[in-house]
Amino acid sequence: MLAQGLRRDSVSGASAEEIAHFAAEQGVTQVPAAVDEVLRLIGRQPGLWFDGAEFGVLSGIDDAVKRHVITRSVVGVEHGIRDLAGILVLSARQGYVYHILDGADLGHDDPPVWEIVEGASSRSWPTTSAWLSDMEPLVESLRRDLERYELNGWERPTWGDDILPRTAKGLPSEHPGERVRNITETAYSAGLRRSSVKGASEDEIDRFGAEQGVQNIPTAVREILRSVGREPGYWMFPMKFGTAGIDSESKRTVVAALRGMKHDLIDPEGTLLLAAYPDQTYYVIDGADLLQDDPPVWTIGIAGPAKRVRKEWASTTSWFEAMAPDIPRARRSLARFEDQGRPIPAWADFLEPEK
Known part of the structure; x- marks a missing residue:
């Protein structure tokens, strides 16, 4: 994202002590390597990452949020989480959409991430890396939004300063x-x-x-x-x-x-x-x-x-x-097509099958 034009000083990482405290607030003593690296990079000030959501060591996500997910959010939702009591909540959006790690996966370096929409649905990413990639701010799209603000004479949004x-x-x-x-x-x-x-x-x-x-x-x-x-x-x-x-x-x-x-x-x-x-x-x-x-x-x-x-x-x-094709994003789109039973687009032939 920094290479695409996200301002470097718009994000800051958390310290090892802050990451340990974030986990301890949820009763968790083990943080997977991929999650630890994400927090070291953007865990204190995520900027446009997770815009509109609570995320990181200063987010206020704690044991109370975790209990809410366990006792209310997952009720009536089909999911494959094996250790619900041991989950680690990574982000929360508007009090009803949560991204979490299964407690059973905390020993893995790059574990799956689950999304729980309260009382409604669940889905998962195969790895924390794939989840982070899906969460990345789309800098070019945001630039086009800024151009529309300029054309219409609207007040420049505060996040505009985060884009070079x-x-x-x-x-x-x-x-x-x-x-x-x-x-x-x-x-x-x-x-x-x-x-x-x-x-x-x-x-x-x-x-x-x-x-x-x-x-x-x-x-x-x-x-x-x-x-x-x-x-x-x-x-x-x-x-x-x-x-x-x-x-x-x-x-x-x-x-x-x-x-x-x-x-x-x-x-x-x-x-x-x-x-x-x-x-x-x-x-x-x-x-x-x-x-x-x-x-x-x-x-x-x-x-x-x-x-x-x-x-x-x-x-x-x-x-x-x-203009380079975003192959990981294209593959995730194809996976959604397959999950939803929709016809596979012709451009799928431009991609190598995943190994």
Whole structure:
């Protein structure tokens, strides 16, 4: 989250003594390693983590809260908790949604986490790590919320100061080709199916530029297209992207839209279009920046409340990293589809099966 733009000083961790006291308040003497690490990282001041919920060593979660869960919240709820009396309550939301550890699992390093909705339902995450990942604040979504506040002239929310602007992160890389390759390999390691992605040839990349009237393709863009430019698979899904997705008509659309908009682009006619949600949002490089190896990327919204032109990323490689598929989240979504008996989406073919 810090890498995505959560302000570092918006969170703070708890000490070993505070963690031990938090557990002792619930009659627990053993804290699993994963839980201990979570509390050491964000347990004193979680910031946007668990926003709207009580969480951490200063939350006030104690034996009284634990007794409430045991005597009231789980009543009438089907669950698989084996040692209810020994549970450790991790968070509480509005007095009726609780995240807890089964007392029988406290000896495990990375145990499952249960969610109990009082008198209604239960579900669980297979590990504490998976639970924490699901709880992470969605920084990009929050940035879009902040933009809506700005557009509508609303008072800026207090949590807005916890989010860094995109241009504050991701400065240009001295070795953009290497950085692009590292980003793609990270996605494959996470479970993106390698065979679902195909890179473009040099001739295809040159035609990609020529279609847009652009002679120079920045090093970072060329490496992105070499890596995922012909068949991007889950990368940029479901946007138009790559040598088969972006063409001269797409470029004409965005240039025509720019003529009727206020912006700070130096050379709008010479922009290089990278990706698009047609008739909504376009990602471009200013024509004046095309001689840079790793130039900034602009977002152009041409419809509705998102209509604006804004420099969003300080470099193309940071934009590419922001567009990387979130494989763990996608797998959790698939698991929910399967649990609910819903049809498996076509994009599931872009992922390797979990081992």
